[in-house]
Structure formats: structure tokens, C-alpha cells
Amino acid sequence: MHEISIAGAIIDSVLDAAEKNNARKVKKVFLEIGELTALNPDQLKFIFETITKGTIAEGANYEIQVVKPSINCKKCSYNGHIEFFEKLHFFLPVIKCPQCNEPDVEIVAGRECCVKKISIS
Numbered sequence: 048m049h050e051i052s053i054a055g056a057i058i059d060s061v062l063d064a065a066e067k068n069n070a071r072k073v074k075k076v077f078l079e080i081g082e083l084t085a086l087n088p089d090q091l092k093f094i095f096e097t098i099t100k101g102t103i104a105e106g107a108n109y110e111i112q113v114v115k116p117s118i119n120c121k122k123c124s125y126n127g128h129i130e131f132f133e134k135l136h137f138f139l140p141v142i143k144c145p146q147c148n149e150p151d152v153e154i155v156a157g158r159e160c161c162v163k164k165i166s167i168s
């Protein structure tokens with residue numbers, strides 16, 4: 048489960064930012080997660096709740112915005128979302144242009160995994 052290491056890195060940066068701002072409590076964490084990261088938002092929330100026990104982020108709320116994958120096609124200059132499929136444990140992103148089927152595309156969105164902002168008190 049790569050969620051655990053990623054969740055740990057996210058919480059480290061949240062706690063770091065909170066401490067730098069002399070926070071007593073982290074109330075809310077806003078995150079952006081791209082669909083191509085294959086991260087499960089519910090699983091992430093569960094891990095956050097577990098690993099923040101005993102820290103100032105214990106009991107924080109998490110708002111996770113899922114970012115749809117989006118590409119730039121180098122061949123036909125299509126710019127927009129792409130299709131991809133996720134089935135249980137089988138994850139198969141179909142990264143190609145939906146217009147001309149070109150696989151050589153530039154991924155412009157969908158790989159995000161970042162903290163957008165945090166709310167502290």
C-alpha cells in the first residue's frame with residue numbers, strides 16, 4: 048500500500064507548516080489528489096486519522112479534491128480529459144489521446160498529490 052508512505056509525507060508537511068505558524072490545532076486539511084496517482088481518498092483519510100493520533104492534527108477534517116486526468120496531445124493538439132479504468136485491485140490508466148489515439152501525450156493534470164491549504168487555530 049503506497050498510501051501509507053504518501054500519507055506520512057503529507058502529514059509531515061502539514062505538521063511542519065502548522066508548527067511554523069504556531070498552531071495549537073490543525074482543524075482542516077485541503078488536499079488535491081490526481082486520479083492517476085491511484086490513491087484512494089477514503090483510505091488516505093483513514094491513514095491520516097490513525098497517524099495523527101497524539102499530534103496537533105488529531106481529529107482534523109480532510110477535504111480531498113480529486114483531479115481528473117488531462118492531457119495535451121502532441122499530434123492533434125487535443126487538450127482535455129482522458130478516459131481511464133479502475134477495477135478493484137487492477138488499475139489500468141489509459142493514457143492516450145481520445146481523439147487520435149496518440150500515446151505520446153503530455154500529462155497536464157491527474158498526478159497531483161499535494162496539500163493546498165490547512166486551517167489552524
Ligand SMILES: [Zn+2]
Nearest residue numbers: 120123144147
Ligand atoms: Zn490527439
